[in-house]
Amino acid sequence: MAAFGRSMAREPAIVREIRACTECREALPLPPRPILQFSRRAPILITSQAPGIRAHEAGRTFWDPSGDRLRDWLGVSRDVFYDPSCFAIVPMGFCYPGTGAGGDLPPRPECAPRWHPRLVPRLGEPKLVLYVGAYALRHYLADRWQGRVTDVVAAWREIGPRVVPLPHPSGRNQGWLRRNAWFEAELVPALRSRVRRALASRSSDPRRTGAGSSLS
């Protein structure tokens, strides 16, 4: 499938390597289609879970209602969200892992250990880092993880301001959002403010004009 505005010639070698990865193809329900969005100079990094089937088909991460909710939390449009010079989006698993009785399966466990240590350091120094969902929280905020997303997200003031822990924006978490009204009343407004500041930093940073790539 054609990529949306992606220039292969300008992609960093590591991104081309990831796009060609077939490491766990035997465990995937569909042929590998690694999906990420990357720019060395993106001021905001989102580390999320794994593509759902709609993201897989579109070749775009968060191409579904959960993405609409996440963009609402962030206070950004689709255009800004899918601009690699604004957001780097690096899931814990780059390929659609399939669906089980309880919804999408976890990200493939091979993926983040194989690629993140090589990819993430190439992002420079994002102004803001967002860990979205249990798998990213458990991996990157291991010292905070005690088995519940709620505990890590509730500690957002201690963890921040550069790092913000978030629940997954899936519709399956509607009940969680109802039970934890503080999230949308307190964390989301602070998150929007931090996103605005991080994006505003682009105009004052001449380095943040580097090549970017998105999609699969």
Ligand code: SF4
């Ligand atoms: S999920 Fe990750 S490790 Fe597996 S094939 Fe896709 S890119 Fe490779």
